[in-house]
Amino acid sequence: MTLVEWAELVRNELGLAGTDALEKGDVDRILDLTRDAAHSVARPAGPLTVYLLGVAVGRGADPENAAAVLSRLALAQADEGEESVNV
Template sequence: MTLVEWAEAVRRELELADTDPLGKEDVDRVLDLARDAAHSVARPAAPLTTYLLGIAVGRGADPDRAAAALSRLALDQKDES
């Protein structure tokens, strides 16, 4: 099962039929953000940060802009260490 297929299975399980399916670019965006948070802040920051991204997007934030802002925030933490 690919991650895109997994995302679709999760979307069905959560009864999110009224939302757009996730494509590879969506999965890559989340994984890139998770990587930046895990490597620049702490490993547990990865799921927390991606969860908060999901809340922001659910409230209308642009996924690309929000993920980019959070990646910059995480990478800035690494630079400050």
């Protein structure tokens, strides 16, 4: 099963059939953001960040722009040498 197929199963299970299906580019964007947050901030920041991305998109934010902003934010944390976030 591909991640796109998995996303479709999840969408159907959550009753999101009326929303746009995820394409490979969407999945790649989400995985890239997860990686940036997990590696640049702290591992738990990955899923938390993409969850918050989903909330923002659900409220009307553009997925591509919002993901780019969040990736830059996460990478800036690594560039600034910030200490890891404690849970």
